[in-house]
Amino acid sequence: MTLATTLTPGAHQVEIDGIRQVYHVAGTGPVCLVHSGGPGMSWEYLRMPALEAHLTMVYLEPVGTGASGRLTDRRDYRIDAYARFVHGVLDHLGAPQAYLLGHSHGGFVAQRYALDHPDRLAGLILHSTSPVTGPEFWTDAMANLARLPERLAHRPQAAAIPAVFPQALAATDDETFSVLMRQVLPAYFADYWAQEDELAPAFAAFRAWIDPSGGEEPAPFDVRDELGFLDVPALIVSGDQDFICGSRWGRMLHEALPTSQLLVLDCGHMAHLERPAAFSRAVVEFVEGQTGSAA
Structure with a gap:
């Protein structure tokens, strides 16, 4: 299957480890995978039409949600499992590199994936997330x-x-x-x-x-020590009135990740909805900065 086929607009599915993974494609430009939060939240709230004018957005329906398949044991819904499905989709797409945008819990998945497969990412967009829980x-x-x-x-x-x-x-x-x-x-x-x-x-x-929500992590999420060795360009976006992943955690993430830039907006957890122009502009400028560097 060619890249043109896997990235035609609309809904697609691929089988990963025997589980159906659904994704939706919209837009044109460099490929950007999008992982929603929760865990367990529908992907539609994270639809970003403004970015689709600049990027080929690939919105995942995370396993366990929507039309994607279900894991046999609820305890298997862990961050490393979601990262495995991200990897499977990237392999299926055939894109040598892509951007990965993770929101909230999806940001945990994005960090884990970047640490495990830094060579597969052109850049990392961490939206309203944290390098640690507990x-x-x-x-x-x-x-x-x-x-x-x-x-x-x-x-x-x-x-x-x-x-x-x-x-x-x-x-x-x-x-x-x-x-x-x-x-x-x-x-x-x-x-x-x-x-x-x-x-x-x-x-x-x-x-x-x-x-x-039944996933059982082996320990609270904490990748601060690992992020210092990550050499992937990253944009961190935090809301200063976000009750759950506010700017305190965004700044902590920025300090741990030496390749990152930080944008703090006057908003809550949903900067792409509350401050869509500023959010989209920051993402587009970040991507253009990387593609310009590559050129």
Whole structure:
């Protein structure tokens, strides 16, 4: 199968380790794989039409979500497993190198993949993510979430969100998980209601799947020591009002990764939706900088 065939616009699928992996292609230009967050979130929220004018965007439906296949054991949904599927898609595409954009949990996957296969990447775009998780990370996130009603005191709708978040994490079926996550989604923005007219239609159809939430990592994610040896150009984008992967973690990632540049935007967890012009401009300039260097 040729590169032209694997990158024709539309939906495609490839079998990796006997599991169906679905991906969607849109746009033209250098290839950029996109891995959504969660784990377990639908890929559509990460669609970036502005980047499709400059890049061939390859949006993965991560295994365990959407039309992609399911792993036999929920405990196998680990970061290294997702990275293995990224590698399988890159091999299938036949592109010698590509950019890899990972959002949130997808950023963990992107870091792991870059560390394991740096030769396959032209560049790394780490969107609202962190080089580490663990107790301090989650304590910080939950404290920020608890402060949401105070931070958005002029938005009475924010008051109920902190209580809904643990309910969503405790959901036992996909539909309940999806419904509760849609109620929580405003927390991922600096002020969702200020942009509600443009954001609400996209999130009305938002879906989430509980299977990937059963993954069992051998230890909390922490690649800070490894990143110092990574020689892949990287762009890090963080939101200064992101409750879960805020600029504190973006700066930590920047300090650990010597080949990186950092952009901090006035937004929450969804810079590509809240600050689309600034986000897209930064990505395009980053890619143009690498292609110019290569030339």
